[in-house]
Amino acid sequence: xxxxxxxxxxxIGRKLVAxxxxxxxxxxxxxxxxxxxxxxxxxxxxxxPTEAWAADLALPGEAAKMxxxxxxxxxxxxxxxxxxxxxxxxxxxxxxxxxxxLLFEAIRAASYMPRVVFTSSIAVFGAPFPEKIGxxxxxxxLTSYGTQKSxxxxxxxxxxxxxxxxxxxxxxxxxxxxxxxxxxAASGFFSGILRExxxxxEAILPVPDTVMHWHAxxxxxxxxxxxxxxxxxxxxxxxxxxxxxxxxxxxxxxxxALRRVAGDKxxxxxRRVPDETVMKIVEGWPRTFDAKRAEALGFxxxxxxxxxxxxxxEDELGGKVA
Amino acid sequence: xxxxxxxxxxxIGRKLVAxxxxxxxxxxxxxxxxxxxxxxxxxxxxxxPTEAWAADLALPGEAAKMxxxxxxxxxxxxxxxxxxxxxxxxxxxxxxxxxxxLLFEAIRAASYMPRVVFTSSIAVFGAPFPEKIGxxxxxxxLTSYGTQKSxxxxxxxxxxxxxxxxxxxxxxxxxxxxxxxxxxAASGFFSGILRExxxxxEAILPVPDTVMHWHAxxxxxxxxxxxxxxxxxxxxxxxxxxxxxxxxxxxxxxxxALRRVAGDKxxxxxRRVPDETVMKIVEGWPRTFDAKRAEALGFxxxxxxxxxxxxxxEDELGGKVA
Numbered sequence: 001x002x003x004x005x006x007x008x009x010x011x012i013g014r015k016l017v018a019x020x021x022x023x024x025x026x027x028x029x030x031x032x033x034x035x036x037x038x039x040x041x042x043x044x045x046x047x048x049p050t051e052a053w054a055a056d057l058a059l060p061g062e063a064a065k066m067x068x069x070x071x072x073x074x075x076x077x078x079x080x081x082x083x084x085x086x087x088x089x090x091x092x093x094x095x096x097x098x099x100x101x102l103l104f105e106a107i108r109a110a111s112y113m114p115r116v117v118f119t120s121s122i123a124v125f126g127a128p129f130p131e132k133i134g135x136x137x138x139x140x141x142l143t144s145y146g147t148q149k150s151x152x153x154x155x156x157x158x159x160x161x162x163x164x165x166x167x168x169x170x171x172x173x174x175x176x177x178x179x180x181x182x183x184x185a186a187s188g189f190f191s192g193i194l195r196e197x198x199x200x201x202e203a204i205l206p207v208p209d210t211v212m213h214w215h216a217x218x219x220x221x222x223x224x225x226x227x228x229x230x231x232x233x234x235x236x237x238x239x240x241x242x243x244x245x246x247x248x249x250x251x252x253x254x255x256x257a258l259r260r261v262a263g264d265k266x267x268x269x270x271r272r273v274p275d276e277t278v279m280k281i282v283e284g285w286p287r288t289f290d291a292k293r294a295e296a297l298g299f300x301x302x303x304x305x306x307x308x309x310x311x312x313x314e315d316e317l318g319g320k321v322a
Numbered sequence: 323x324x325x326x327x328x329x330x331x332x333x334i335g336r337k338l339v340a341x342x343x344x345x346x347x348x349x350x351x352x353x354x355x356x357x358x359x360x361x362x363x364x365x366x367x368x369x370x371p372t373e374a375w376a377a378d379l380a381l382p383g384e385a386a387k388m389x390x391x392x393x394x395x396x397x398x399x400x401x402x403x404x405x406x407x408x409x410x411x412x413x414x415x416x417x418x419x420x421x422x423x424l425l426f427e428a429i430r431a432a433s434y435m436p437r438v439v440f441t442s443s444i445a446v447f448g449a450p451f452p453e454k455i456g457x458x459x460x461x462x463x464l465t466s467y468g469t470q471k472s473x474x475x476x477x478x479x480x481x482x483x484x485x486x487x488x489x490x491x492x493x494x495x496x497x498x499x500x501x502x503x504x505x506x507a508a509s510g511f512f513s514g515i516l517r518e519x520x521x522x523x524e525a526i527l528p529v530p531d532t533v534m535h536w537h538a539x540x541x542x543x544x545x546x547x548x549x550x551x552x553x554x555x556x557x558x559x560x561x562x563x564x565x566x567x568x569x570x571x572x573x574x575x576x577x578x579a580l581r582r583v584a585g586d587k588x589x590x591x592x593r594r595v596p597d598e599t600v601m602k603i604v605e606g607w608p609r610t611f612d613a614k615r616a617e618a619l620g621f622x623x624x625x626x627x628x629x630x631x632x633x634x635x636e637d638e639l640g641g642k643v644a
Contacts, residue, residue, distance in 0.1 A: 089484065126560060136452075138460045140479070140561055147480040151473050157462070158469040162411065238448060239462055 001026065002033040002069055006057060006103065007077030009038035011178065012119070015222050016075065021045030026073060027230020037066055038078065057099035063106035073229050074116045074165075076103060082123055083185050085145035096148035104155055108164040116156065116167040117228045120241060122214055124150045124171060125286045132290040135243060142284045153241040160233075160240050168228040168236070170294075173246030173301070176215040177312040186281045190215065193251070194258055194309060197266035200322030206275035209252035212287040216246045216301040217311040227299055235297070245301040247308065248288035257305035261313070262321045323348065324355040324391055328379060328425065329399030331360035333500065334441070337544050338397065343367030348395060349552020359388055360400065379421035385428035395551050396438045396487075398425060404445055405507050407467035418470035426477055430486040438478065438489040439550045442563060444536055446472045446493060447608045454612040457565060464606045475563040482555075482562050490550040490558070492616075495568030495623070498537040499634040508603040512537065515573070516580055516631060519588035522644030528597035531574035534609040538568045538623040539633040549621055557619070567623040569630065570610035579627035583635070584643045 003026060007013045013036075020031055024047065036042035036052040044050035055062045057078055078099065079085075085092025100118075107114065125133060126142035139150045153169045160167040178191040182203075189206055190213060196203035216224075224244050233240070249257075259267045291299075302308045313321055325348060329335045335358075342353055346369065358364035358374040366372035377384045379400055400421060401407075407414025422440075429436065447455060448464035461472045475491045482489040500513040504525075511528055512535060518525035538546075546566050555562070571579075581589045613621075624630045635643055 130458075136460050138458050139476070141476070142483070142560055144480055144484070147476050150476050154461070154463070154469050154472050154476075158466055161464070162466070238464055 001029040001031050001073060002035070002071040003031050003073045003075070004035040004037070004066055004071035005042075005075045005077065006037050006066065007075075007079065008036035008042035008052070009040045010077060011180065012175070012218060012221050012225075013038065013042065013075075013077050015218055016077070016225055017042065017045055019222050019226065021047050024048070026226055033069065035066060035069060035071055057103060058094045060102070063103045064109070066103075067106050067110050070110060070112055070114070072114055074107070074114050075225060075229070076100065076116060076118045079119070079149075080145070081185065082121075082143055082145040085148065086143050089144060092144050092148060096145065097151055100148075100152045101155060104159050104164070108159065113163075114165055115229060116165045117225055118152060118156050118167060118169045119225070120149045120153050120169045120171045121146065122171050122173055122243070122286050122289070124153065127284045129286055132288050133243070133286055134290050135293045157238060157240045161238050166233055167240050168231055168233060169241035170224050170228050170299075171241065171243045172221055172224070173214045173216040173244055175218055175221055176308055177217070177316075179218070179312070179316045186278050189278070190251075190254070193270050194254060195312065197258060197269040198262055198309070198313065198317065198321055200269070202269045202271055204273050205251065205270050206273060206278040207251060207282055208274075208279075209255070210250055211282055212248055212250045213282075214246040214248055214286055214289055215305075215308060216244065217308045219311045219315060220301045224299055231297060242294040242297070242299070243289050243291045245291040245295050245299055246289065247302050247305065249305050254305050257309055260306055261309045266321070323351045323353050323395060324357070324393040325353050325395045325397070326357040326359070326388055326393035327364075327397045327399065328359050328388065329397075329401065330358035330364035330374070331362045332399060333502065334497070334540060334543050334547075335360065335364065335397075335399050337540055338399070338547055339364065339367055341544050341548065343369050346370070348548055355391065357388060357391060357393060379425060380416045382424065385425045386431070388425075389428050389432050392432060392434055392436070394436055396429070396436050397547060397551070398422065398438060398440045401441070401471075402467070403507065404443075404465055404467040407470065408465050411466060414466050414470060418467065419473055422470075422474045423477060426481050426486070430481065435485075436487055437551060438487045439547055440474055440478050440489060440491045441547070442471045442475050442491045442493045443468065444493050444495055444565070444608050444611070446475065449606045451608055454610050455565070455608055456612050457615045479560060479562045483560050488555055489562050490553055490555060491563035492546050492550050492621075493563065493565045494543055494546065495536045495538040495566055497540055497543055498630060499539070499638075501540070501634070501638045508600050509535075509607075511600070512576070515592050516576060517634065519580060519591040520584055520631070520635065520639065520643055522591070524591045524593055526595050527573065527592050528595060528600040529573065529604055530596075530601075531577070532572055533604055534570055534572045535604075536568040536570055536608055536611055537627075537630060538566065539630045541633045541637060542623045546621055553619060564616040564619070564621070565611050565613045567613040567617050567621050568611065569624050569627065571627050576627055579631055582628055583631045588643070
C-alpha cells in the first residue's frame with residue numbers, strides 16, 4: 001500500500017509517520033511506499049521507500065504532483081492553526097479552504113478511489129452548548145479556522161457521496177500534552193501546566209480550576225488516524241465526519257493527576273496568573289461530548305488524565321519525571 | 323436606501339423586486355435606487371431608479387461592479403438549483419460556492435457594512451431525521467446543492483462575525499405553489515398537483531398520499547426576505563442562519579385543501595403514477611421542523627394549505643379558479 005501524508009512535518013504528522021514506519025502496515029495492509037509533504041520537507045523514516053518534499057498545497061498543480069503515484073491512502077493533516085487563521089484571514093482561507101479543495105479536486109481528476117482521512121477539530125463547535133454535545137449537534141464555529149474545518153467536512157462528505165473518494169473526517173479533541181516549547185495558542189496552558197512542571201519548570205495557569213475541556217493524547221490522535229484509515233465506511237452512510245472520543249476534565253482534575261504522577265513539588269510550579277482575554281476565549285469552547293458514533297466504530301481515547309500524563313512521560317521524557 | 327438584488331430575474335427575485343417597487347421601502351426605509359443582476363438581464367420596475375444587467379457572478383470582477391454604488395442592502399438569491407447542481411458538479415460549485423465567495427470577498431474589499439440577506443434552503447438537511455428538526459440539528463446535506471448552501475451559510479456567519487458585513491441566512495422551505503410551467507425537479511409535483519388542476523389541467527402524483535413535506539408560498543418567501551432585511555441582528559449572535567417557518571403537510575392534506583378551494587372536479591385531475599426514483603429522493607427530505615428561533619424573531623408563514631392555495635389564486639390567477 002502507498003500512503004501519502006500531507007502535513008507530515010507537523011507534530012501529529014511526525015508521530016503518525018514514525019508509527020507507520022514502526023508497524024510497517026496500516027489496517028493490516030503492508031505499507032510499501034510513503035509520500036510525505038509539508039511546507040518544510042518532512043524527514044523520511046528508515047525501512048520504507050519514501051519520497052518527501054516541501055510544497056504549498058494551495059498552489060495550482062501541487063496536489064496533482066502528490067497524487068502522481070495514486071496513493072491508496074491519503075492523510076490530509078495540513079492546516080494553518082486556529083490562532084494564525086484568526087490573525088491572517090486570507091492565509092487561513094487560502095490553505096485551509098482552497099488547499100483542501102484543490103486536493104479533493106485533484107483526487108477527483110485522478111479518477112480512482114483512495115481512502116482520504118481528514119483531520120477536523122472540535123473548533124467546528126461554538127457556544128452556547130448543551131450539557132454534552134451529541135453527534136447531531138450543529139456546527140457553529142466561532143473562529144475562521146473552525147469555519148474552514150467545517151467547510152472541509154462538508155466537501156469531504158459530498159465528494160465521498162459522489163464517489164470521488166472514500167473519505168473519513170475526524171474531529172480531534174484538544175491534544176494534550178503537546179510536546180515542545182510553550183506557544184502562544186490560547187489553549188497552550190492545558191498542555192503547559194503539565195509539560196513544564198514534569199520537566200521541572202514553572203508554568204502559567206490563566207484560567208480558574210473549574211474550566212472543563214475535552215482532551216486526548218498525541219498517541220490517541222495517531223490511533224484515531226490509523227483506525228480511520230482501516231475503517232469499514234459502509235456504516236457511516238453519508239455522514240462521514242465523526243467527533244472523536246476524548247476525556248472531559250477540569251483544570252483541577254488535570255492538576256490532581258499531575259500530583260499523583262509527579263508529586264506536590266511539580267504542582268507547586270504552577271503559577272496562577274488570571275488572564276481575562278484567555279478566559280473569554282475559553283468560555284466559547286466545548287467542554288464535553290457524547291461521542292457515541294465514534295466509540296461504536298471502535299475509536300478509543302484515554303479514560304483518565306493519569307493515562308494522558310503517562311503517555312507523555314513514556315513518549316517524550318524517556319519514562320522519567322524531573 | 324440603495325438595494326442590490328442578485329438573482330433578480332428568478333421566480334422569487336421578480337416577486338421581491340415587484341414588492342419593493344410597490345412598497346417603495348424596505349424595513350421602513352425608502353428605497354431610492356435598485357441594482358438588479360442575474361444571468362439574464364432583469365426587468366426594471368417602474369417608480370424607482372434602476373440599473374439592471376446580465377452578469378456571471380463567478381467571473382472575477384463582476385461582484386465588484388455590482389458593489390460600485392455601495393448598496394446598503396444586498397439580497398443574494400442567485401443559485402444553480404438542486405437538480406442542475408447534482409447533474410453538473412462543476413457548474414454548481416462554480417456558481418453556488420465560488421460565486422457566493424467572490425461576492426463576500428468583494429464586500430470585504432469594499433470596506434463598508436451592508437446588510438446581506440442570503441437564501442439558503444432546507445436542502446442543507448439530510449435524513450435520518452428526528453420527529454421534528456430543531457434549530458440545533460446538524461447540517462448533513464445529501465446533494466451538492468445542499469452542500470454548497472451549507473458552505474454559504476458558514477461563510478456568511480464567519481464574514482459577519484469578523485465584521486465584514488451584517489449577514490442573515492434564511493433556509494427557505496419548499497416553495498409551493500410555484501407558478502409557471504411544470505418542471506422536472508423531483509419536488510415539482512408538490513406544486514404541480516395543485517397548480518395544474520387549478521388551471522383545469524391534469525397533474526401527475528408520483529408518491530403516496532402519506533408523504534409529508536415543509537412548505538411556504540412564494541409570497542411568504544418574499545416576506546421572509548424583507549423581514550430579514552430589516553431584522554435587528556444583535557439577538558442572532560454568531561448564529562446568522564435561520565430555518566424559516568413553514569407548513570408541514572401531507573400530500574393527502576394538500577389534496578383535501580384543493581378539494582375545499584376548487585372542488586372534486588379539480589381533485590379528479592390528479593393522476594397517481596407511482597415513481598420509485600422520485601419516492602427514493604423524497605425519502606431523504608425533511609418532513610417537519612420546529613422553527614422556534616425564526617418564529618420568535620417574527621418570521622411568518624402560512625398556517626393552512628387553504629391559505630397557500632388562496633395566495634396562488636390571488637397572485638397568479640387573478641382570483642379565479644378554472
